[in-house]
Amino acid sequence: MTPEDSHEPVPKCHHDGDTAHALFAAVAQIALALRESQDSIAEIGSLFARQAQLLAAARNAASTQPDSSLAQVQCDVFKGIQQLQFYDRLEQHLSHIQDYLIAVANELDSFKPQSHSQGFWDALHAKFRKRLISDEQRGLLDLFVTPETPARVSAQASRDDYSPPGSLELF
């Protein structure tokens, strides 16, 4: 007899503790992925540093006449520097996701879970939302957070509370 034939409810395969362990496993995998990519990213950073040194030396050698190819290399180095910083943003984003997953896993693993309390989830989502670093990330979270929660406040008002990437303000 299969569970479908039975009028009995299908037994739960996973307990909260198993779910918590699955989340901890996901957190550990994220950490490993970040660690595994760090050397490569550092190497790319070193390559830019070396290019910049060579560029400075070439500039000194050709000090009398401006060289357009050197200007192009300088431009490429600066573009590379700007683009490489998206890895830093990725690290930040994943770190916030890790913290979020750990909070959920701890809650599921707790002997006295507060998860029956909407307040717990509201606070957790609000904290997560606050730490996300782009409108797109917050918008994506909002798709999964119920409209009743305080975390999903007016999207426009929320956008006004955040500066765009690359922005600069002197006080």
Added chain:
Amino acid sequence: MARILAVDDSSAMRQMVSVTLRSAGHEVVAACDGREALNIVRKQPPLDLVITDINMPNMDGITLVRELRLLAPYRGVPLLVLTTEASAEKKQEGKAAGATGWIVKPFNPERLLATVARVFV
């Protein structure tokens, strides 16, 4: 040219900031967190500018800004925050701590150099 302290826990970010600043002839000293930055400033003659990240282990950037402002040689030194943190609340916190400006990553190298030049005016 200025002597600048760049503080970030990411080695790649420290390199990116250093390469950018050195390309304009600035001298750069780097630290991996607020605690190391404070150790450096206590041992060296005052630096001309500090550029710091916010989220770092041991000591975060806001605390570093606050601590630097307590040191007499750093009361008037420009302190720029360079971070992924973009919320108005966090920015206000930085301003209250004594930061001179707030730059949200990824920074544009040319704009960073222009800003560095501007804070010295």
